[in-house]
Amino acid sequence: QQPVQSPQAVILREGEDAVINCSSSKALYSVHWYRQKHGEAPVFLMILLKGGEQKGHDKISASFNEKKQQSSLYLTASQLSYSGTYFCGTPTNQAGTALIFGKGTTLSVSS
Amino acid sequence: DTAVSQTPKYLVTQMGNDKSIKCEQNLGHDTMYWYKQDSKKFLKIMFSYNNKELIINETVPNRFSPKSPDKAHLNLHINSLELGDSAVYFCASKPGTDYGYTFGSGTRLTVV
Numbered sequence: 618q619q620p621v622q623s624p625q626a627v628i629l630r631e632g633e634d635a636v637i638n639c640s641s642s643k644a645l646y647s648v649h650w651y652r653q654k655h656g657e658a659p660v661f662l663m664i665l666l667k668g669g670e671q672k673g674h675d676k677i678s679a680s681f682n683e684k685k686q687q688s689s690l691y692l693t694a695s696q697l698s699y700s701g702t703y704f705c706g707t708p709t710n711q712a713g714t715a716l717i718f719g720k721g722t723t724l725s726v727s728s
Numbered sequence: 729d730t731a732v733s734q735t736p737k738y739l740v741t742q743m744g745n746d747k748s749i750k751c752e753q754n755l756g757h758d759t760m761y762w763y764k765q766d767s768k769k770f771l772k773i774m775f776s777y778n779n780k781e782l783i784i785n786e787t788v789p790n791r792f793s794p795k796s797p798d799k800a801h802l803n804l805h806i807n808s809l810e811l812g813d814s815a816v817y818f819c820a821s822k823p824g825t826d827y828g829y830t831f832g833s834g835t836r837l838t839v840v
Contacts, residue, residue, distance in 0.1 A: 649828055658818060659771070661828030673828065702769060709773070715761060715784050716829070718771040 618642050620707045622719035629695050629726045637690040637722045639705030648681055648688040649706040649716055652699075659704060662690075692724070700726045731755050734819050734832035741809055742840055749804045749835045751819030757830070758823060759783075760802040762794060765816045765834075777802050809839045 620641045627635045639648060647666045650673075651659040663673025665681035665688055681688045692699055702723045706716035732753045741747055753760065761784075762774040775794045776784035782794065791807045802819060819832040 647826060651829075653769075658831035658833050659829075661830065664826060664828055666826055672826070704771065709784070714759075714778075715773045715776045717773065721769050 619717050620648075620705050620719040622703075622705055622722050624722060625720070626723045627725070629724065631697060631726060631728050632694055633726075635692045635695060635724060637692070637703050637705075637724075638687065639689070639707075639719055640685075640687045641707050643686070645681070645683060645686050645688075646708050648679075650677075650679060650688075650690050651704045651706065651718075652701045653704065653721075654701040662703075695724075695726045697726050697728060700724055731830050732819055732821055732832040734817075734835050736835060737833065738836050738838075740838045740840065743809055743811060745809050746805070746807045747809060747837070748806070749817055749819075749837075751802045751804070751832055753800055753819075753821040753830070753832075755821060755823070755830060757821035758799065759821060760796065761820045761829070762802065762804050763818045763820060763831075765818060767815070771818070775802075775804075806837075809837075811839050813837060814839045 623638045649664050650662040653659040678691045702721040704718045704721045706718045709715050735750050759778045761776050763771050765771050774788050777796045780796045793805045796802045816834045816836050818834045820829040822829050
């Protein structure tokens with residue numbers, strides 16, 4: 618089951634904040650977040666695990682609500698370099714063998 | 729120094745041809761993947777290998793055949809290419825369950 622991301626697109630000015638949401642209809646064992654800039658590969662940002670552990674980017678924060686099967690990515694004081702498409706990914710099974718990605722949220726930051 | 733490298737970066741070919749994409753990682757990761765990204769940016773899992781063994785084979789036409797000669801390499805061979813195969817193909821790897829992927833730079837395949 619593909620996770621659902623919202624919103625589809627966000628337009629910001631530098632310094633503004635944004636929240637990107639990711640929800641799943643099935644139980645989540647972990648949630649991954651990636652950013653892809655135009656013409657480039659997706660880059661790992663962070664992983665959120667059950668129990669509250671997080672690994673990854675130190676300037677981006679995220680939350681993971683296991684009961685609600687949701688995660689949110691918080692982009693505060695956005696910079697031009699934050700522009701890109703953000704994907705959340707959820708494991709296909711508890712072993713975390715592979716990820717299913719959401720359709721992505723496109724973030725555009727202007728000066 | 730490239731962690732996950734794919735070749736070629738661009739591939740333009742005619743319908744019906746057979747082509748291969750190569751992927752190599754120097755990170756010592758156990759698990760490697762092939763993902764397909766279509767024109768709408770949807771990233772879809774195709775195959776997953778763990779230490780040379782196939783562990784995931786999603787609903788992919790059998791014209792696509794992955795081959796992993798060793799833990800560091802995962803190649804993708806595509807037979808009888810069709811227009812709908814045009815996409816960007818990403819190779820990725822990760823060291824274990826609770827770790828993120830490292831993606832290769834992608835191969836843009838265009839079938840004409």
